[in-house]
Amino acid sequence: xxxxxxxxxxxxxxxxxxxxxxxxxxxxxxxxxxxxxxxxxxxxxxxxxxxxxxxxxxxxxxxxxxxxxxxxxxxxxxxxxxxxxxxxxxxxxxxxxxxxxxxxxxxxxxxxxxxxxxxxxxxxxxxxxxxxxxxxxxxxxxxxxxxxxxxxxxxxxxxxxxxxxxxxxxxxxxxxxxxxxxxxxxxxxxxxxxxxxxxxxxxxxxxxxxxxxxxxxxxxxxxxxxxxxxxxxxxxxxxxxxxxxxxxxxxxxxxxxxxxxxxxxxxxxxxxxxxxxxxxxxxxxxxxxxxxxxxxxxxxxxxxxxxxxxxxxxxxxxxxxxxxxxxxxxxxxxxxxxxxxxxxxxxxxxxxxxxxxxxxxxxxxxxxxxxxxxxxxxxxxxxxxxxxxxxxxxxxxxxxxxxxxxxxxxxxxxxxxxxxxxxxxxxxxxxxxxxxxxxxxxxxxxxxxxxxxxxxxxxxxxxxxxxxxxxxxxxxxxxxxxxxxxxxxxxxxxxxxxxxxxxxxxxxxxxxxxxxxxxxxxxxxxxxxxxxxxxxxxxxxxxxxxxxxxxxxxxxxxxxxxxxxxxxxxxxxxxxxxxxxxxxxxxxxxxxxxxxxxxxxxxxxxxxxxxxxxxxxxxxxxxxxxxxx
Numbered sequence: 001x002x003x004x005x006x007x008x009x010x011x012x013x014x015x016x017x018x019x020x021x022x023x024x025x026x027x028x029x030x031x032x033x034x035x036x037x038x039x040x041x042x043x044x045x046x047x048x049x050x051x052x053x054x055x056x057x058x059x060x061x062x063x064x065x066x067x068x069x070x071x072x073x074x075x076x077x078x079x080x081x082x083x084x085x086x087x088x089x090x091x092x093x094x095x096x097x098x099x100x101x102x103x104x105x106x107x108x109x110x111x112x113x114x115x116x117x118x119x120x121x122x123x124x125x126x127x128x129x130x131x132x133x134x135x136x137x138x139x140x141x142x143x144x145x146x147x148x149x150x151x152x153x154x155x156x157x158x159x160x161x162x163x164x165x166x167x168x169x170x171x172x173x174x175x176x177x178x179x180x181x182x183x184x185x186x187x188x189x190x191x192x193x194x195x196x197x198x199x200x201x202x203x204x205x206x207x208x209x210x211x212x213x214x215x216x217x218x219x220x221x222x223x224x225x226x227x228x229x230x231x232x233x234x235x236x237x238x239x240x241x242x243x244x245x246x247x248x249x250x251x252x253x254x255x256x257x258x259x260x261x262x263x264x265x266x267x268x269x270x271x272x273x274x275x276x277x278x279x280x281x282x283x284x285x286x287x288x289x290x291x292x293x294x295x296x297x298x299x300x301x302x303x304x305x306x307x308x309x310x311x312x313x314x315x316x317x318x319x320x321x322x323x324x325x326x327x328x329x330x331x332x333x334x335x336x337x338x339x340x341x342x343x344x345x346x347x348x349x350x351x352x353x354x355x356x357x358x359x360x361x362x363x364x365x366x367x368x369x370x371x372x373x374x375x376x377x378x379x380x381x382x383x384x385x386x387x388x389x390x391x392x393x394x395x396x397x398x399x400x401x402x403x404x405x406x407x408x409x410x411x412x413x414x415x416x417x418x419x420x421x422x423x424x425x426x427x428x429x430x431x432x433x434x435x436x437x438x439x440x441x442x443x444x445x446x447x448x449x450x451x452x453x454x455x456x457x458x459x460x461x462x463x464x465x466x467x468x469x470x471x472x473x474x475x476x477x478x479x480x481x482x483x484x485x486x487x488x489x490x491x492x493x494x495x496x497x498x499x500x501x502x503x504x505x506x507x508x509x510x511x512x513x514x515x516x517x518x519x520x521x522x523x524x525x526x527x528x529x530x531x532x533x534x535x536x537x538x539x540x541x542x543x544x545x546x547x548x549x550x551x552x553x554x555x556x557x558x559x560x561x562x563x564x565x566x567x568x569x570x571x572x573x574x575x576x577x578x579x580x581x582x583x584x585x586x587x588x589x590x591x592x593x594x595x596x597x598x599x600x601x602x603x604x605x606x607x608x609x610x611x612x613x614x615x616x617x618x619x620x621x622x623x624x625x626x627x628x629x
Contacts, residue, residue, distance in 0.1 A: 005304075009351045011313040011322030012344045013056050013065075016049065018318050019341050020068060026075030030090045031326075031340040032319030040092035043079060044099070045342045046072050047086070047106030050113050052345050055352055073113050076106055077125055084128030088146070100133045100143045104159030107133070111166050123170075130166050133159065134178040141178075141185030151207070154186045154200040155216040157223025164230040176231070183227045183236055186220065195242035196263040197224075210263035213334055214276025217247075217261065221283050237290075244287055247280055248299045252599040257303055259327060259334055271332025274310055274324050277303040278346035285353045293596075294522060294605070297357060301602040304354060307347050361608060390579040392419045394476040394495065396462045396484035397445050399425055403483040403568065405443045410572050412452055416580060419474045421449050421456040422467050424484050463488045471495075480575060481533060489535055499533040500578075502571035504563045506545055507531060508595035511538035516563040517556055518598045521609045526550045526559070528567035530574045532587060537597065541587035546570050554613050556606060 019029040019038065027041025028049055050069045057065035080086055085098030086106045107129040110122040136145045142152035143159070160182035167175025189198040200220040201212035212220075221240045228236025246265040251257045257280065259273035281300035288296040310328040315321040324343035326335025335343075395418045397404035404421075411417070423445045449456040459467035462484050471479075471494045479494070481487070481501035492499055505515025506527040519526040527547040534540035548566045553559040577583050601609075 005308075005351050005354065007313065008308050008311055009348060009355075010060075011311065012324065012348050012351070013060070013322075015319075015322035015324075015339070016052075016341065016344050016348070017068065019344075020071065022319075025091075026071035027091070028072065028341050031335065031338045032323060033338045034320075034330075035337065038319060040090045041075065042090045042341065043076060043086050044088075044102035044105045045340075045345065047076060047102075047109035049341065049345050050109035052348055054112060054116050056348065059352055059355070069113060073110065073119070073122060076110065077122070080125055080129070084125075084130075084132035085146075086129060088148075098132070098146050099148070100136055100146055101148065101156060101159045103129045103133050104162045107166060108162035111162070111169070115169070126166060127170065127172070130163055130172070130175055133163060134175060137178055137181065139181075141181030141183070143182075149203060151204055152199060153202070153207075153216070154189055154197050155219035155223070156182060157186050157227065158219040159223070161223040161226035161230070164227045168230055179227050180231055180233075183224065183231065183233060186224055187233075187235060187239060190239055191263060194264050195239065195246055196265070197221075197239070197243070198263070211260055211268050213260050214247075214257060214273045214280055215334065217243075218276050218279030218283060222279060222286075225283065225286065240283070241287060241291070244280075244283055244296065248284070248295065249597075251299050251302060256306065259332060269333060271334070272306055272310070272328040273332070273334045274307050274326065274328055275334070275340065275343040275346055277306050278324075278343070278350040281350040282346065282353055285350075285357055288357070294518070295596065295598060297361075298599065298602050298605055300350070301354060301604055304347075304350050305602075307343075307350075311347070358604065358608070390477045390497075390582070392474055392476045393478040393480060393579055394418060394420045394422060394471055394474060395480045395482050396422050396487070396491075396499075397424070397482040398484060399423055399445055400443050401445050401483040402443050403564075404445050405448055406568055407480075407482055407572060407575075408448050408452060408454075411575075414576070414580065416575075417452075417454060418480070419455065419476060420470060421445065421454055422462050422471060422484070423449075423456055423458050424461055424467075425458055426460055426485070461485060462491050467491070468494065478578060480571075482571075486537070487533060492533060492535065497578075497584075500530060500543065500571070500574060501533045502567040503529045503531060503538050504560070504567055505529065505538075505598075506547065507538060507542050508590040510598060511595050512598035514601040515598055516560055517601050517606065517609055520550065520553075520559055520613070521601075521605060526563060528563055528570055530567075530570050539590050539592070541589050543574055543585045543587055544570050556610055556613070559613065 022029045022038040023041045025041055027043065027046045029038040029040065030042030030045065031039050033039065050072050053065045053069035057063060081098055083098060086103040087094050088097050088099030088102050107126050110126050113119060114122050136143065138144055143156050144150055144152050160179045163175040164179035167173065167179065186197060197220050198210060199207045200216050201207055202216060206212055221243055224236045225240040250261065250265050254267065256272060257277055258267040258269050259271045259276065260269035262268050281303040284296040284300040288294065307324055311324055312320055313322055319339060323339035324347050326338055326340050326343060327333060330337055446456065457467060457470040461467065468490055476494065477496045479499035481499055487499065505519060506525055507529040510519055516526055525547050527545060529542055530544040531542045532540040546566055548563050550559050550562055553562060574585065577585060
């Protein structure tokens, strides 16, 4: 894996340069095969590499990339067919059979060249290609004539979107009409329950199984989004936003983006389609600019990391060095044992888009979802009702738990003794065990229970049968979650009143992981919550929330420590109210749409937050000096 995005970008760009030089005709070789080396020029991808080369000329401040783009243009003009179409496949395989999809990608590249340079010699080629594409469109808006395998595919949206762009810029309403027909046809294929768009795969068998590679899923979504923006179709934008959310959930929950997904966004392959990763990352970054949802940025950065891990920058073979395989592992089902130029192209595009976002990350200052529920405080006695005293409670924690150590000290001072402490032993890595050993004297839960004379039970998880039997044996009225893992239904059903837990974010807005950091990054209120735990993650009824003043925090560690201390206070207050005072705070139900699920924050976003925290401290000191003088 390259040491930096810049290294990865330069390596992929250098690979693309070698792919062009390998052909000798100005086109870009379609792929490098481990078995046979460089292939012939691929007109389709040579076309949409033109805007990528122009971007590289700007990003790398190197005019040689503009010259390479011009070589692509000259090559493409030389192979245009008399009909105006461009040929399908690579040159070694076909020079005469036209393709509407490939012709649209090429017309897009030529159009990008015209907009950048004003070179009018490409105008005739663009118009002839676009009119031919429109002429072979079926009345329902799909393409079947001359299309791949002669079947109608939803990913044709990535051809129609360029007709919309060209038609709008060149004032050709017939092209806009073609694009709108295709958009309406694609949107009719949308599953209203899951957000999936049918017929977005390569083949009839894919369509029958309602599955597709992420490559063609992304083609479909990118085309729908671009057309919808150009034609002002809100339904299309909403369709892409819904699908993008499903893709985000798949990446975050699987910690990878499977190369093939089905209509319910479930894994259908054990390999990653790296081209699809790059394309989906671009969609997420595009949507983030519209919605200011930094979770999309986070997912895009993770998808890009998967490609970086697959890129081999130190290989001896020129066709491998810096290239991006079709699949990871390279033996996977998409372009196996080869390095397609379009994988490198979309990887370069994604890296450039990521760099642009990091240069101007202002959208994260505008949260995508407002805090919909009012703050809940248990300080108001009217919000708590009298209940029977709690005569039996259980606590769930882990072997090494600062949270349990702090709470148990407070409870000891007040004379509160839980009936049982369930300690998760789990499995930890060697490094985590060593770090834990350094804290063991103060944070060891077993040692704390022995010192206090509290009953405890050891189990791999609270959900394990051994733990469930022990919990059921004491018949608890209340369970207190103090650092254990996710609870399943069997464990949640045992306490009569339920299980309370603390959360380092203000519910319902911030659910999930690293929420103190996410709140700070989005310049939202930072705080903590106590709630009744349910099957969903952080979705149970809210008992209490507290906003935390994090002014003066100069690092993420300081930020988390301040919020952690507040959540301990809040959890302990709720425990005292219910267990010791026999009162129960009024719970406020959450609605799914009131908040969002956040996931592990990417290292680059953590670095951005650290920088902002440090800058805020510097500004405070500067302001203090100014006021003093």
